[in-house]
Amino acid sequence: MKRVPAFLASAVILLIVLLDDDIAVGDNIMIRARFNSFEQKAVVESRLQRLNDDIGAFGIYEASPADIKWLDSLGLNYQTAPISRRLPPIIAELDSFFYTYDEMIDSMYSWQSRFPALAQVEIIGQTQQEYRNIYALKISDSVTVDQDEPVLLFDGAHHACEIMGMEICLALADTLLRSYGIDTNITEIVDHTETWIVPLINPDGNSAVHSGISLNYRKNGRDHDNDGVLYEYLCNDSWTCPTEGIDLNRNYDWYWSSSGSDVPMNYYYRGASPGSESENAAITALVARIRPIFSVTYHSWGEVLYFPWLWSNNQYTPDHGVIFEIATEMAGRIEKEDGLESYDLTPTGGQGGLSPNWQYARYGVISFLPETVAYPDFIPDSEARKNGIVTANLQGVFYLYARIRESQITGRVVDIASHQPLEAEIRILEHYSTSLGPRMSDSLYGRYARILQPGTYTVQAIHPGYPVKTIPGVVVSPGVPTLLNIQLGDFLPGDANGNGRRNGADVVFLVAYLKGIGRAPDPMELGDVNGDCVVNVGDVVLLVRYFKGGPEPQVCISRD
Template sequence: MKLQSYILVIFLILFFLPVPKPFAQNFTPFNKDYNKSDSKMIVRVYLTSFSQMDELKKEGVEIVSEEGTKWVDVSLNNQQLEALRKKGFRADILVTQEELRGLKFLIDPQYHTYEELTLELDSLAQLYPAIAKKESLGVSTQEQRTIWGFKISKDVNQDKDKPRVLFDGVHHACEVMGLELCLHLIKDLLDGYGSNPQITSWVDGTEIWFIPLLNPDGHSAVTNGISLYWRKNGRDIDGDNILYEYQCNDWWTCYTEGVNLNRNYDFNWSSGGSPNPWHYDYRGSAPFSESETQAIRDLALKYKFSLSITFHSYGEVVIYPWYWSGTPAPDDLSLTDIAYNLSSRMTKEIGDPYNFQLGSALSGMNTNWFYGALGDFAYTVEVLPYPQFIPPGNQIDSVYQKVKPGMLYLLERVNAPSLTGIITDSVTSELLKAEVRILELYSTQVLPRTSDSLFGRYRWLLLPGNYTLQILKDGYYTETISGLNVGSGSPTVKDASLVKFKTGDANLDRTLSVSDVVFIINYLFKGGPAPSPLYIADANCDTKVSVSDAVHLINYLFKGGPPPSC
């Protein structure tokens, strides 16, 4: 064909391509007090104490971002702004609804669609088969799009006992920059392997995981032109088979269908988000109700990442665990140290380093579950200045260059000061999944931390210092190892082998002797402390502790009777 014919064909294809339309028919507005003519704006309200958050909520303003504790962004009208200022709040206008309407544009084609991302990950995995693989982590809730994980490491097709990090993007559909940042880093690591010694050593020694696009359904609403402000996933809330219904589409606080994936994690889930299904902060009907959060959860449970970044927009700030009614996180010192290092390596558009601040523990956010349930030091990185979600595509690379040193810091830090080791059975050498405590940092605020089930490996990022390690497992004696010195360089290694309980060893001194008999008698008849666990004193294995266990022990110790054993 001649050039003109090509142009004609392309023109015809473009002309007849279906133009995606918003599906707004049959939609009864859920929030009756919403009034479009009542023009709103996004305002940053600064908090000087945590109680001010409650005061603010009483004012009836919509809270747009409550991740932070130093300030919150709220959506309100002029009257409400005046009222807040009269009450003494410092409130700066970030953007008005009129300004946002003026910004409307179709998404720049430089941003990847789901299909383009899929093809790109495919070709990268084919190009670098020894160090890269693409893996399905599950499918999206509504439209069953495959959620892609991408792993970079030496011997990529095997699970290796290496420290692991995770980067994810696009929990919130319109925060598309996270996808691009993940993809840029993927390419830099693959390109640099073998030629850049630093990258080569990271890829050799670390398992680096990416989920560039956690929310492909919501993202499709953005790339298909349904709404540039779509936030949630694609769940058909009212079950009418009309997808992506919205009340308005020019404001990220608009009421829409879907679940806010970053309120759907199972850690203080019921304390955060909104129970209102149309609300932009809707947390879902139950923790992990959405298959997107299930996909990332299952990956994290299996691989136990040490460090992770979840990308959002906007704010140019690093938010980390946590503020919980005045009680800092048990790992506050090292969490803060890493937050400082991360933020100081990332550069804002105006040239300053990123800010960093604590996030609230009281919400089912990704970082709260990753840290609180797994002990992964998880950081929310809000890229882009206010109030940007989707800057022109030619800015993607410059945003990446400004954020990249922070991303690389994860790879550096995960191989630096920490305590790590493998836990085994002292007799069989079987790898054990056991609870690991560092007594100086112990707190019931977080769930018990365990070694992983793949390698019996625990890893704990720490500041240099002296620590006491304790390892606990049902049926085994607790091991306590004190005076462990963590230096400023590479990880300190402390393996541990656990010894199984000896039945009858009521006082837990690891030998059977007359003192165990005395311990049982004291417990039964003189109000002495109970054996812990009780079953260890059950010498005759009759499922209760009684005087017959003391007799069994005496028979064994002095009269050649059978040993206690269950």
């Protein structure tokens, strides 16, 4: 495969550029507006054409001097940036203080070598066009074991030119590993969570950025026309320049056709079908396997934190209360580059193939998308500036590590007779929606966890072949998890000897067990008549009362 040289665009498309009046922008500028309402956005878009996807409270537009006067008359809050899509192409090199793909790989394997008990590198897939490996790093105190611990996922560079994602991800890995055993908080994090880091989802596109083809190259490397010339473009000095490739953050299988573009050279081209790109398949398979509770996917630019979601009909997610609470706390901890305020906050549009939308909709992952770097830059122009952005964003990360141990309902789902873990659907009925994928316990431990705000909830566990179990009145307190283990299956509480009937023989069986001269009920729940999850003399008393017309024996619902 050949690449477009850094010093010229493809000869085939050069003539198109010279004939395209839209490339000559003149005095027009790019604006980034923040809207206070759908109505305000509708007014602006009655006159200006949007350049970015409609995914939140911010919009990007091309505006003439007359448009600027009109916007000022509306009292709109906006920022500006120049537009200059001119030929010949820009020849620019990325500063050496940014990681290259090879340096990223070397660092990951170096950490694995230095911290073999804590760090493990995994190749999770290959790129669509040039078959570069996509790498993940797992960090945990017993890294070769799939432990019964909450999982967090961090990834970077869906978009090739948004390189700060890789920098933040690698800085996080370095911090966790180098500070383990030294910093008490870091040690606690590594000991009690599993962290997965995918620093670079788009290695092919990243190669175009690092090789000088274009510092603004956004998409992956797919060769649309199969002519063997890769990374073709109409211009290379703006993220809005038409290029080959697929926008990987518009390719996920959630309302895929409702966002992005169906025009192959458009900077938002979503691909020919949902999940068409091998880069997306790699992340899709990883998320399905590890089932993170929180995930963060890093992008650039604008210093704003996106969270799922707000649809055009003003409909938020069923979990909006807790998602908004966490997003607010996270954004409030990430300082903007000017040092005067923290990151802005906005929901995504819910209908579109963005990673946070897809992860939340399909698996219930509470997923965030920080747009790092102050507008209008994608790439910091100094190492000090880069390091400041990394440091600021890590503050948001460490808040998530703290929150993952706080208010929630968590526990294990097991078969009541065999005590084997079950992969069951867990519904919080107050937050349930039929339009979303099932929220499942894992197959290895039967573990589930639902991050919630303090309150009282109804939990329902569903597994084929078992009666549905509904548990009302589950209380979640501030700052601490509520433990609720769930047993599924049919049995008769009070049938202590397990013969399928309740009679006087069960009283004799329990007395013998409690005196230490007989075997235990199997499972123990058969002997728990009063439902307190303990087998003792009280169960004998209640069973005798039952035979005399007393209350029905109760099922144990374990909460610890």
